[in-house]
Structure formats: C-alpha cells, structure tokens
Amino acid sequence: MVRPSLNDLAAFAAVASHRSFRKAADVMGVSRSALSHAIIGLEGKLGVRLFNRTTRSVSLTDAGAGLLARLDPILQELDQALDTLSEERGTPSGTLRISANKSGARILLKDVVPRFLDLYPDVELDLVSEGRLVDIVEQGFDAGVRLLEAVPRDMVAVKFGGDVRFIAVAAPSYMDGRATPNTPDDLHGHRCIRQRLPSGKRYRWEFTKRDAEIAVDVPGNLTLDDNDLLVQAAADGRGIAYVPEHFAQPFLGSGQLVTILDDWCPPTSGLALYYPRNRHLPSSLRAFIDVLRQVDRGR
The missing domain is CATH 3.40.190.290 (D-Maltodextrin-Binding Protein; domain 2)
Structure with a gap:
C-alpha cells in the first residue's frame, strides 16, 4: 500500500465532514474536479472505497467511517500544533472563517474588522454573510454570529454590539x-x-x-x-x-x-460571536475575540 499524503487525508476529512464534494471544495479553495481526483487517488492508494456516491448524496462506507474516527483527532492535534507554532512566532496567521448574519457582518465591518486586520496582517479573514443559519462545525467555520438567544447551548458566546431593537x-x-x-x-x-x-x-x-x-x-x-x-x-x-x-x-x-x-418594540439581548466549547481555540480567533471586546468596551 502506498502511504497517502497529508493533503490526501485532509481532502478526505473535508468531504467526510461536509458530505459534499462541492462544499468541501469551497472550504479548501480547490475545484470540485481536483478534489474528486484526489479522493479517487486516495482510494486507489488504500485499496478501499471510502465513499458511496450518487448524483444527489455522498456518504461514508464502513471503511471510510472507521478511517475518519481515527483520523479526525489526529488532524485536530496537528492544527493545534501548527497554531501553537504560530503563537511562538508571536503573531497569528492562517485563515479565520466566520459565518455571520448581515446585521452582525455590518457591525463587525465598521470597527472590529479594520482594527483586527491592521493588528494581524498575516491572518486571512473569510467573513461569510449568506443569511442562513448553519452548523459552523459541519460547515468548517471557526466561529459564527447570531442573536444571543439563538446560540446553541454547547457553544461559547461572546456578546457584542449592545442590545438590538x-x-x-x-x-x-x-x-x-x-x-x-x-x-x-x-x-x-x-x-x-x-x-x-x-x-x-x-x-x-x-x-x-x-x-x-x-x-x-x-x-x-x-x-x-x-x-x-x-x-x-x-x-x-x-x-x-x-x-x-x-x-x-x-x-x-x-x-x-x-x-x-x-x-x-423593546430592546432584545443582541448579537453574539460563538464557537465550539470543546475544541482548540485557534490563536487567530482568540485575537479576534480580544479585538471584539476592546471595541465593544469603547462603544
């Protein structure tokens, strides 16, 4: 068996997480055809089929589910190790993906995003405001923005922007x-x-x-x-x-x-940035939260 590359395994994990070649390709910044070829190549190297594919859906085979269960914590540890290295360099880097509603994106863009990008130019901020509520873990986001009262209970919420009316x-x-x-x-x-x-x-x-x-x-x-x-x-x-x-x-x-x-029409509890409670907090997200709190205190 030919040992697969880390890129091959990361591609597999992305497709497995999103259950979609299109969504995984968007998150990884590659074409759908390139991602499909990478998975076909990985299955060839491993000698097993990892996904059941139809024109409408993608699902894991038993072999694929077993590989994902072992691979996911390893990739998380790798991300944490790379993030720790970034911290030792003294400045966050990489991509920070945030899903926000339009109201939240508008508030963040006014003061928080300009200050954050000035302070941390090595971070690429991907702020998606398509309007619909998404599962930020499933969709590959580091954090999300929604009304505080609607934040799932298993998430950590950071309120900002004051009350909303x-x-x-x-x-x-x-x-x-x-x-x-x-x-x-x-x-x-x-x-x-x-x-x-x-x-x-x-x-x-x-x-x-x-x-x-x-x-x-x-x-x-x-x-x-x-x-x-x-x-x-x-x-x-x-x-x-x-x-x-x-x-x-x-x-x-x-x-x-x-x-x-x-x-x-009284004020409501307002918006919150939220992120998974039991996952490693990337240094870029930690820095973004620090800037968010600084701006919010100064309002």
Missing part, C-alpha cells in the same frame, strides 16, 4: 390618512411588507409589552428577504416594515420613515 417603520406618505396602529393586532388593517427567512418560511412579527408577547402573521402583497430592501420599500411608501433599528436609522434621521408601535 426591532422596530416597525413606515413612510409619512403611507401613514397619511391612515389610522396609526396602537396594538400589533391593528396591523391587520394595514399593508405590510413581509419578510421571507432563509429557511423559506415567512417571518411572523414578534412584539413584547410588559408581560404580553404577540406574534403577528401580517398581511401584505410584497415579500422581501433582505433588511436593506425592506427599509427601502417602506421609505418608498409600499407599507409598514419590521426591521432591526440600525438598518432604518438613516431614513429615520432624514424623516423618510417614522416609527410605529414604539412601546411594543
């Missing part, structure tokens, strides 16, 4: 001649701009006042999937939108939008 907004031109809603149920008498979540479901607007919590499936003939578009449509007089306050702030300041149901 979702608000209902509309253009004065839309409200002209219409009754101002006093309760969330009054929205049923209005035209609302609905939001499609990355999961495909339509978002039910959630309101809180004292001990009362109400979720409203609002009416409307326009559905969008982006907060910037929701705000713009509201400013254009298309109806009432429900968005994070910082997306609407420029339009509120210029008078293009006004708030509605203010007393039903």
Whole structure:
C-alpha cells in the first residue's frame, strides 16, 4: 500500500465532514474536479472505497467511517500544533472563517474588522454573510454570529454590539390618512411588507409589552428577504416594515420613515460571536475575540 499524503487525508476529512464534494471544495479553495481526483487517488492508494456516491448524496462506507474516527483527532492535534507554532512566532496567521448574519457582518465591518486586520496582517479573514443559519462545525467555520438567544447551548458566546431593537417603520406618505396602529393586532388593517427567512418560511412579527408577547402573521402583497430592501420599500411608501433599528436609522434621521408601535418594540439581548466549547481555540480567533471586546468596551 502506498502511504497517502497529508493533503490526501485532509481532502478526505473535508468531504467526510461536509458530505459534499462541492462544499468541501469551497472550504479548501480547490475545484470540485481536483478534489474528486484526489479522493479517487486516495482510494486507489488504500485499496478501499471510502465513499458511496450518487448524483444527489455522498456518504461514508464502513471503511471510510472507521478511517475518519481515527483520523479526525489526529488532524485536530496537528492544527493545534501548527497554531501553537504560530503563537511562538508571536503573531497569528492562517485563515479565520466566520459565518455571520448581515446585521452582525455590518457591525463587525465598521470597527472590529479594520482594527483586527491592521493588528494581524498575516491572518486571512473569510467573513461569510449568506443569511442562513448553519452548523459552523459541519460547515468548517471557526466561529459564527447570531442573536444571543439563538446560540446553541454547547457553544461559547461572546456578546457584542449592545442590545438590538426591532422596530416597525413606515413612510409619512403611507401613514397619511391612515389610522396609526396602537396594538400589533391593528396591523391587520394595514399593508405590510413581509419578510421571507432563509429557511423559506415567512417571518411572523414578534412584539413584547410588559408581560404580553404577540406574534403577528401580517398581511401584505410584497415579500422581501433582505433588511436593506425592506427599509427601502417602506421609505418608498409600499407599507409598514419590521426591521432591526440600525438598518432604518438613516431614513429615520432624514424623516423618510417614522416609527410605529414604539412601546411594543423593546430592546432584545443582541448579537453574539460563538464557537465550539470543546475544541482548540485557534490563536487567530482568540485575537479576534480580544479585538471584539476592546471595541465593544469603547462603544
């Protein structure tokens, strides 16, 4: 048997983790065909089939599952050893991958990312803001960003950016001649701009006042999937939108939008950066968290 290279084994581990040649190739920064050829070559060297492949799915064979169980902790120890070497050099390096929603990415890009990249130029930051919630371990991310209340319990969370407030907004031109809603149920008498979540479901607007919590499936003939578009449509007089306050702030300041149901829109716990509790913390992520906390203290 020909001994496989470390690159071959890393390619196998990536495909096994993602159960997809396309996703693994994206994470590794190689073409799908190159990755496929590497796996075929590895199977040839080992003399066993590692994956069951169909046009729709990829799954491990028994031999592949056995190899992964032994290989995964070895690769983790290797990553830790290389990271320790990076620390001894005095500066983090390598790639840091963070999955963030658009709100989180916007906040990070304002102050945290510029300072981090200035301090650690040897780190390549890959900030992905595709909108959907992902399993950061399965998808090969070092950390993720989401609302604090939605962070899985087996993760370590670092809160940042202060509280987040979702608000209902509309253009004065839309409200002209219409009754101002006093309760969330009054929205049923209005035209609302609905939001499609990355999961495909339509978002039910959630309101809180004292001990009362109400979720409203609002009416409307326009559905969008982006907060910037929701705000713009509201400013254009298309109806009432429900968005994070910082997306609407420029339009509120210029008078293009006004708030509605203010007393039903209290602040929530805000955003958090999170990462796996029981995995080695890369020096690049540790440095990013330090910068995040420094910036947050200075707000």
